[in-house]
Structures are given as structure tokens and as C-alpha cells.
Amino acid sequence: MLPATRDLDPADADANPETESILVTAIEARGLVKTFGTLRAVDGVSFRVERGETYGLLGPNGAGKTSIMRMLAGLSPISGGELFLSGLNVAEHSRAVRARLGVVTQADGLDGELSVRQNLEVFGFLVGLSRRQARVRADEVLGFFRLGDRASSEVDELSGGMRRRLAIARALMGEPEVIILDEPSTGLDPESRIRVWEELAELKRADVTLLMSTHYMDEAETLCDRIAIMHSGRILDEGTPPELVSRHAGSAAMDIRPNGSSREAIRRELDAAALTYREVGALFRVTGGNGAPPRLPALEGVQITERAANLEDVFLALAGRGLQEDQA
Amino acid sequence: MTTATALVPETGFIRWRSVHAIWWRHLLALSRVWQVALTWFVIEPAVVLLAVALGIGQLVGEMEGFGTYAMFVAPGIVIGTAMFHAIFECSWSTFERIGQSYYETALTAPVTIHEIVFAELLFAVTRALISTVAVAGFAIAFGWIPLSALPGLMLVSVGVGTVFGGIGLLFAALSPSMHALSLVFTLVATPLYFFSGTFFPISVLPDWLQPVAWIAPLTPLVELARGMALADLGWVHVYCGLYVLGLTALLYPLAVRLMRRRLMK
Ligand SMILES: Nc1ncnc2c1ncn2[C@@H]1O[C@H](COP(=O)(O)OP(=O)(O)OP(=O)(O)O)[C@@H](O)[C@H]1O
Ligand SMILES: [Mg+2]
Numbered sequence: 366m367l368p369a370t371r372d373l374d375p376a377d378a379d380a381n382p383e384t385e386s387i388l389v390t391a392i393e394a395r396g397l398v399k400t401f402g403t404l405r406a407v408d409g410v411s412f413r414v415e416r417g418e419t420y421g422l423l424g425p426n427g428a429g430k431t432s433i434m435r436m437l438a439g440l441s442p443i444s445g446g447e448l449f450l451s452g453l454n455v456a457e458h459s460r461a462v463r464a465r466l467g468v469v470t471q472a473d474g475l476d477g478e479l480s481v482r483q484n485l486e487v488f489g490f491l492v493g494l495s496r497r498q499a500r501v502r503a504d505e506v507l508g509f510f511r512l513g514d515r516a517s518s519e520v521d522e523l524s525g526g527m528r529r530r531l532a533i534a535r536a537l538m539g540e541p542e543v544i545i546l547d548e549p550s551t552g553l554d555p556e557s558r559i560r561v562w563e564e565l566a567e568l569k570r571a572d573v574t575l576l577m578s579t580h581y582m583d584e585a586e587t588l589c590d591r592i593a594i595m596h597s598g599r600i601l602d603e604g605t606p607p608e609l610v611s612r613h614a615g616s617a618a619m620d621i622r623p624n625g626s627s628r629e630a631i632r633r634e635l636d637a638a639a640l641t642y643r644e645v646g647a648l649f650r651v652t653g654g655n656g657a658p659p660r661l662p663a664l665e666g667v668q669i670t671e672r673a674a675n676l677e678d679v680f681l682a683l684a685g686r687g688l689q690e691d692q693a
Numbered sequence: 694m695t696t697a698t699a700l701v702p703e704t705g706f707i708r709w710r711s712v713h714a715i716w717w718r719h720l721l722a723l724s725r726v727w728q729v730a731l732t733w734f735v736i737e738p739a740v741v742l743l744a745v746a747l748g749i750g751q752l753v754g755e756m757e758g759f760g761t762y763a764m765f766v767a768p769g770i771v772i773g774t775a776m777f778h779a780i781f782e783c784s785w786s787t788f789e790r791i792g793q794s795y796y797e798t799a800l801t802a803p804v805t806i807h808e809i810v811f812a813e814l815l816f817a818v819t820r821a822l823i824s825t826v827a828v829a830g831f832a833i834a835f836g837w838i839p840l841s842a843l844p845g846l847m848l849v850s851v852g853v854g855t856v857f858g859g860i861g862l863l864f865a866a867l868s869p870s871m872h873a874l875s876l877v878f879t880l881v882a883t884p885l886y887f888f889s890g891t892f893f894p895i896s897v898l899p900d901w902l903q904p905v906a907w908i909a910p911l912t913p914l915v916e917l918a919r920g921m922a923l924a925d926l927g928w929v930h931v932y933c934g935l936y937v938l939g940l941t942a943l944l945y946p947l948a949v950r951l952m953r954r955r956l957m958k
Contacts (some may be wrong), residue, residue: 439800476718
């Protein structure tokens with residue numbers, strides 16, 4: 366199979382006395398800080414990603430997701446705290462860290478002056494493969510991402526989805542232990558997204574550790590073992606998707622579409638039933654009920670959709686809370 | 694990929710593979726547009742050389758100590774053209790590569806800023822060398838430069854590549870926009886091309902301008918090239934050589950610093 370089935374390097378174990386945790390911990394952040402002038406883009410973040418796990422960073426624009434990933438990739442100096450990859454301190458061993466890491470940045474960073482295949486081969490050579498190894502590996506990843514028939518195309522001729530997949534393919538050239546993906550499917554049509562998901566799921570089956578950011582709840586729910594929900598440089602909560610849902614949104618939820626009835630009347634009714642809700646666009650999203658939410662007989666003409674609570678409800682609850690703290 | 698890990702030393706020294714790979718990438722990109730590149734390296738300088746040597750040369754006649762005007766001007770044009778290539782590579786092309794996140798991608802591999810700067814300069818040297826061989830080839834064919842001077846001219850072009858590649862990198866790293874970047878041509882390349890003893894000896898300039906011309910970074914390289922072409926080297930060329938080394942020693946760390954500031958945020 367494609368990605369790293371790399372044996373653990375015993376040198377890793379020597380790098381840190383906490384040998385046991387190294388063998389299972391792929392990424393660890395302790396009180397990580399990133400400042401830009403007076404702005405604390407990452408404000409004391411701690412988390413731990415186990416080997417083979419897919420860990421998602423969720424949060425609104427500017428939450429600090431990209432900043433965390435850039436520090437890990439050595440693209441951005443760490444302002445405070447500590448960051449480890451396979452037990453290696455990123456601040457001290459940035460080069461060794463990057464030799465184990467595949468990175469897909471928010472902008473694909475594809476080389477427009479080279480063909481698709483050359484993009485892969487040149488990068489493979491850069492990470493340390495021989496020219497021949499790079500050729501063989503390029504064929505493998507092109508096949509894996511079903512880009513084989515585009516090998517001699519120019520990058521500019523590719524669709525957005527193909528470009529994204531080529532960027533992921535490039536990150537795999539060096540058979541990394543850990544892959545960082547900054548918004549892997551942003552801007553892709555539904556079919557391309559699902560394709561990317563399938564390919565990422567395949568990597569996951571091969572025991573590659575993935576750290577990804579996303580704005581899509583369905584993506585996080587589908588791919589991530591655990592999720593950190595971020596806001597203003599902090600992690601508000603962390604857990605598996607079902608844990609987060611039951612903690613912050615209960616089990617059942619409903620959406621109310623007013624269809625012309627008075628929004629004020631709906632608010633009164635919801636308050637009377639002591640239900641938590643958020644108004645999102647035309648909808649009232651009602652969460653927090655355990656079991657089926659009660660009927661609201663006084664409401665005429667509205668359309669009520671009962672559904673299972675999901676990550677979106679969690680995100681709205683937590684991000685909303687974060688926003689209120691900001692204003693306080 | 695355990696091999697990469699083993700091959701990767703920590704910062705402090707240059708990982709040759711990084712330099713080699715970036716250099717190779719640039720060469721590949723250049724070779725993919727070779728038809729256009731051919732006009733830069735051959736047609737354009739040939740036009741300048743022929744116009745100046747044959748046209749202006751007819752008006753100037755013999756130059757004392759240098760032979761014909763064509764023999765005087767040919768080494769200057771060889772070096773001036775090499776300068777344009779080195780500056781262009783490290784300002785314009787580098788700036789574009791910054792904008793297209795090329796270096797950001799390279800830095801996700803086990804590559805340091807040092808190695809990026811080293812590779813950029815190496816490629817500037819490569820372009821300066823290609824240009825020198827092409828332009829000097831013309832002049833040799835016309836008998837304005839002896840064939841035996843070619844290795845010497847190539848050596849001087851290495852200096853042209855590092856010094857002007859370095860200057861190009863400073864502009865690429867500092868320029869907020871393409872407009873600002875174009876200053877490297879209006880403020881640096883064009884004045885130097887004309888006032889560094891390329892088209893006329895510095896001694897014909899007004900007294901107040903002569904010291905300025907001697908400090909200009911292209912002057913020592915033109916002097917060295919002319920010394921090589923005429924097989925007539927003296928103490929002034931020792932000064933020139935040391936000046937070029939000094940400039941390189943100054944520009945390299947400065948370029949690393951400014952590129953780091955530009956690329957690592
Ligand atoms: N180079 C920089 N200089 C100054 N501020 C920056 C820089 N890069 C990021 N920031 C700021 O840091 C904060 C966090 O940005 P970051 O890109 O990490 O957010 P993000 O969670 O990735 O957002 P998005 O979802 O929009 O990608 C933002 O307020 C951003 O404006
Ligand atoms: Mg981002």
C-alpha cells in the first residue's frame with residue numbers, strides 16, 4: 366500500500382526519556398502560543414494526537430488553526446509553549462520533524478512552471494528520494510489519486526479538485542508518518558470532496574496520523590477520530606464527535622422554519638418550554654433536549670424537523686459561547 | 694522514508710540535496726521555455742553587441758591600450774548581460790516564486806532558508822554562465838575576444854552571479870509589490886550597465902563621478918573581465934577580486950536574513 370508503514374526509528378526513543386508516550390503520541394502541544402505583534406493568534410493551546418489518529422481542528426475564520434499547523438511545519442516560529450512531533454521538539458529539530466511530515470497548506474503551493482509529474486518528482490527529490498525512487502513513487506501516488514492520465518498536464522489545466530489532490534499527493538512523496546492538511550476540501554464540489562475523503566480514509570487505514578483543519582462539520586464527523594473546537598486562539602472543547610454532541614447538544618434536536626409565522630411567537634414558545642435555541646438565518650435550531658423535543662402545539666403553520674443533534678449544533682453552541690466571552 | 698531522516702542534519706550547515714533539488718527545479722523550469730530563453734541568451738545580446746561594436750565602433754576607431762572599440766566594449770557587454778540575468782533571476786523570478794508559495798512548499802521539506810538562498814545564488818550563477826558563454830561566443834567568433842579568455846570570463850561570471858543574485862534577492866525579499874520590485878532595474882541594473890566602465894573607460898567621466906563609478910559593484914567585475922580578455926592583470930585586479938569577495942560576504946547573510954523575515958511569519 367501507499368503510505369508509511371514505517372517502523373519506529375529507535376533514535377526517536379532516545380530523543381526523549383518519556384519513551385512510552387513517544388511510541389503512541391504523534392503530535393503534542395503544550396501551552397502553545399503564537400503572537401503577531403499584540404495579537405495572540407494561538408493562545409496557550411494543549412492537545413495530543415495519538416499515532417494513527419485523525420485529529421480535526423475546527424473553528425471560525427481566524428481561530429488559529431493555520432497558525433498551529435504552520436508552527437508544526439516549521440513555517441512559522443513558535444512564540445511560546447512547546448510542540449513535539451514523535452517526541453522531537455519542533456523548535457530544536459525542525460528539519461528532522463519536517464523529514465517525517467507531509468504538509469498540505471491552505472494554498473496548494475503547486476509549481477505552475479512544471480508539469481503534474483514534475484511537481485511530484487522534483488518534490489520527491491527535495492525530500493531525499495533518488496531520481497529513480499522519485500519516479501517510481503510519483504507513479505504510485507498518481508495512481509492512488511487517479512491522476513495518472515493527467516501526469517503530463519500543466520498544473521493550470523487541472524480542476525480545483527485535481528489540484529487539491531495533487532497537493533495531497535505531493536505531501537505523500539516522502540512517505541510521511543504524519544500529514545497536516547489545512548482545509549483539504551475547501552472549494553471543492555460535493556463529488557470531489559467525497560473523493561478526497563475516500564483517499565484520506567485510505568491513508569488512515571494505512572495508519573498514517575492526520576492533523577486537519579476544516580470548516581465542514583460533515584467532513585469532521587466523517588474523517589476525524591477526535592476534534593478540537595477552537596475560538597480566538599483557544600481550544601474550547603475536545604473529544605470524539607459523539608462525545609462533543611452529547612456534551613453540548615444533547616441527543617435530539619429540531620429545526621423550526623417559521624414559514625411566515627411570527628418569529629416573536631416562536632421565541633416565546635421556546636422560552637416557555639425552557640429549550641435552548643439559536644436563530645440561524647431563517648431557522649431556529651433547537652438543541653439540548655434529551656429524547657424527542659416536546660411538541661409545540663401553540664405554533665401554527667411552522668415546519669418542524671426533528672433530527673439527531675450533530676456537530677453543527679455543538680459548533681454553534683461553543684462558538685456562540687466563545688463570542689459572548691469576547692464581548693464580555 | 695528513513696533515509697531522509699538519516700540524511701538530514703540539524704541547522705548550521707548546508708544539506709546539499711536541498712540546494713541540488715531547488716537548482717534542478719529552476720533548470721527544469723527554464724528548459725521548458727527554452728525557445729524563449731534562447732532569445733534572452735542569444736538574440737538580444739547579439740543585437741546589442743553587433744550594434745555597439747559595428748555601429749558605434751565605426752565612429753570611435755582605435756582605443757589606446759585596448760585595440761578596436763569592439764575589443765574594448767565586448768567584455769563589458771558580456772558582463773553587463775550576465776548581470777541582467779543574475780538580477781532578473783533573483784528579483785523577478787524569486788518574487789514570483791514567493792507569490793506562488795513555491796518556497797513555502799519547499800520549506801515543508803527538510804530545507805532551510807540558507808539552502809534556499811544558496812540555491813537561488815547558484816542558479817543566478819548558472820544563468821550568468823550560460824549568458825557569458827553565449828555572448829562571449831559571439832565576440833570570439835568575430836575575433837573581439839580571444840578564445841583563451843573564455844575560462845577567465847566564466848570565472849568572473851561566477852562573481853557576477855553571486856553579487857547580483859544577492860542584490861536581486863534583497864529586492865525580492867523587501868519589495869511589497871511588483872512596482873517596487875521594478876526599482877531594481879531602474880535604480881540598479883540600468884545605471885550600472887552604463888556607468889561601470891562597460892561602454893567607455895571610467896577615466897573619461899568627470900572627476901567627481903569617478904570615485905562613485907569605482908564603488909559601483911559592477912565596475913570591479915567589468916575590470917576583471919577586461920583584464921582577462923586582454924590577458925593583462927595587475928594590482929587593480931587584486932582590489933577588484935577582493936571587492937567582489939567582500940560584497941559576497943556582505944550580501945549573502947543579509948539575503949538570508951531578509952528572506953527569512955519574508956518567508957517565516
Ligand atoms: N502573518 C500574519 N501577520 C499578522 N497576523 C496574522 C498572520 N497570520 C495570521 N494572522 C492572524 O492570526 C489569527 C489566526 O489566523 P489563522 O490563519 O491561524 O486562522 P485560521 O483558524 O486558520 O482561519 P481560517 O479559517 O480563516 O483559515 C488571525 O487573526 C489572523 O489575522
Ligand atoms: Mg486557516
